[in-house]
Amino acid sequence: MSFKTKESKLLLVLGAFFVANAILSEFIGVKIFTVEGTLGIKKFDIDLLGVPNLSFNMSAGVLTWPIIFIMTDIINEYFGVRQVRYLSILTAVLISYAFIVVGGAMHLTPSDFWIRQNINGEAINMNNAFAGVFGQGMWIIVGSIVAFIIGQVADVMIFHRIKRITGERALWLRATGSTLVSQFIDSFVVIFIAFYLNPQYHWSWQMVAAIGLVNYTYKFVVAVLMTPILYLVHGLIDGYLGKDLSQRMIKMAGRK
DSSP: OOOOSHHHHHHHHHHHHHHHHHHHHHHHTTOEEEHHHHHTOOOOOEEETTEEEEOOEEEGGGGTHHHHHHHHHHHHHHHOHHHHHHHHHHHHHHHHHHHHHHHHHHTSOOOHHHHEEEETTEEEEHHHHHHHHHOOOHHHHHHHHHHHHHHHHHHHHHHHHHHHHHTTSOHHHHHHHHHHHHHHHHHHHHHIIIIIIOTTOOOOHHHHHHHHHHHHHHHHHHHHHTHHHHHHHHHHHHHHHOHHHHHHHHHHHHHO
16 A cells, blocks of 8 residues: 555555654653743742642643644644544554553563663763653543543534534634543543552542642643644645645544
């Protein structure tokens, strides 16, 4: 099989970028960074729902998740619901596979010379570091995959419902609107499963709600700021496909 048509080449590129960013998000997500510290501003120290001193401490996975949702909306726009659902299920399977492979790698006996290394003047046990970075707990893995699937389903449904009302107009409304709702769901589902249901933690529902709201506030702002990028990608694709093919694909996608 070869990818000779513009449509097939476009789907291959978008799909590959979608899957790559989703898997990348899972592995860089183990790092927690401070948004205020990164921007060089004072921490907000928010008190919310009885939870004090909250600030914007985010998973590094938020760097690529906005791109994933843009890819979701673009694929939805040009190829329809079925392609997004297929890619979402495929991505969830590949994420699971990646964690299984990493789990196997963690159980390999490390070479003696590799274990002890000096990095930036600090003695590091590389085997422990590898396990710490890649060895995410099962609850976090399950929570992340479940949140991804539910968020994708919600994104697709809301995108097309808005499109039925607005027609081909207001790309920003159906794309950004669907992303905001799906990000809201994603923010709470993953925390609920990973830290509320997980018996290793004893988070209250107030803690889940407060941290979920703080996380969603960040994602809300980023989603709005990413809207011009959505139009840029849309314009580049229209230029690549040509006006006639682009409009024909969009109309066909709306019927699927």
